[in-house]
Amino acid sequence: MGYQTARIGLTGMVVGIVFAIGTETAGAQSDPVPERCAARDVMPLQLRPLDCRLAVAIADGLKRSATFRQLVERVGTLSGIIYIQLKQYVDPHTKRVLDGALSHSVVTAGAHRVLQLMVGAAQGDRPIVILTHELRHAIEVLEAPDVSTEDAVDQLFERIGTHSHSGVVETQAALDAERAVRRELSQRD
DSSP states (O other): OOOOBOOOOOOTHHHHHHHHTOHHHHHHHHSSSOSOOHHHHTOOTTEEESSHHHHHHHHHHHHHOHHHHHHHHHHHHTTEEEEEEEOOEEOTTTOOEESEEEOOOOEEETTEEEEEEEEOOOSTTHHHHHHHHHHHHHHHHHTOTTOOSHHHHHHHHHHHOEEOTTSOEEOHHHHHHHHHHHHHHHHTO
């Protein structure tokens, strides 16, 4: 199953406000165990995993993959903030379940654009690979300074991507980044 970007309807600004209020409360609700997550203490400021298992996967990816590190650094240089939720995405039109998705909702907070990713896997290297793919899509949005609405995100992916058989839009850059990280992770095992 691919990790295509899909249009995700959110409740708009309310969701952005909830995410902007802080990750400690939201993270504690997502984690299966309410204890403190040490991996969050070393997390780059631009990434906000809402589940400790995702924080652990990100820390692992940062240690083991140069490509993953470059993507995370690029998000920071583009003044992006990425909230990452542990959940699969079900496309409302096709009912297809995706293990990774980028919400097309964009919230502006000062000089930052805030985006949300969903990752439907929490074990092994799979969350790192999915995160890589979706972070690349986030970078595609962040590199386009005029993209600040759902419609603008839709138009961007129509312009830079291709439609897959399932109706979602995919980009070659995300596929290439995913392949590179898979290769790096397999060489270090």
